[in-house]
Amino acid sequence: MRQTLNRTLIRTYAWEQYVQVKKGLKCSCHAMADVYGYAAEQYRGFNNDEESFVEDLGAVMAGVTEWCTPDSTNSGTPRFSDSGFKSEFRDTSNQVRHFTGGVVAGFQYGHWFGGLHRLARPDGPADTALNDISSAIGAGLDGIGTSLEEVKEKIEVNVCERTCGVCNGGRGR
Numbered sequence: 001m002r003q004t005l006n007r008t009l010i011r012t013y014a015w016e017q018y019v020q021v022k023k024g025l026k027c028s029c030h031a032m033a034d035v036y037g038y039a040a041e042q043y044r045g046f047n048n049d050e051e052s053f054v055e056d057l058g059a060v061m062a063g064v065t066e067w068c069t070p071d072s073t074n075s076g077t078p079r080f081s082d083s084g085f086k087s088e089f090r091d092t093s094n095q096v097r098h099f100t101g102g103v104v105a106g107f108q109y110g111h112w113f114g115g116l117h118r119l120a121r122p123d124g125p126a127d128t129a130l131n132d133i134s135s136a137i138g139a140g141l142d143g144i145g146t147s148l149e150e151v152k153e154k155i156e157v158n159v160c161e162r163t164c165g166v167c168n169g170g171r172g173r
Helices: 002-022 028-043 050-062 095-109 111-115 125-140 148-158
Strands: none
Touching: 002 028, 002 050, 028 050, 028 095, 028 148, 050 095, 095 125, 111 125, 125 148
């Protein structure tokens, strides 16, 4: 029951962030970081639930199940762009979806095996570079490596342009 509530809360927050992006008030990358930070708050506590964290973000942000297959129960994911992503990750597509798919693959299959999903669906250089980062973050969410508290910062430092030109009146974060 709690996971269903968490997923609903995360989905609502993600759509609110998407509206901010569509209005030109926030870039997609920083919106994604904020959604990941919000989701981490839902699962932080006595027994951090990294698995539910990843499953919920996969469903909400990428429309995939925990096994990286299409989620038939998904009622739609926000269609973000590549705004605010570092230049090496931009390709004019929904990089939030690509990043999240990499997190799910890395969590489920490990960093190196998570990267193998690219063989089934070859991506361009921007997606490959982004998947290298996101699958490492996902693999680190094993209860030993990356903590839920660190995920938002890792995204902001490693994936987002610090001065994205959109957020905070164009000044970035």
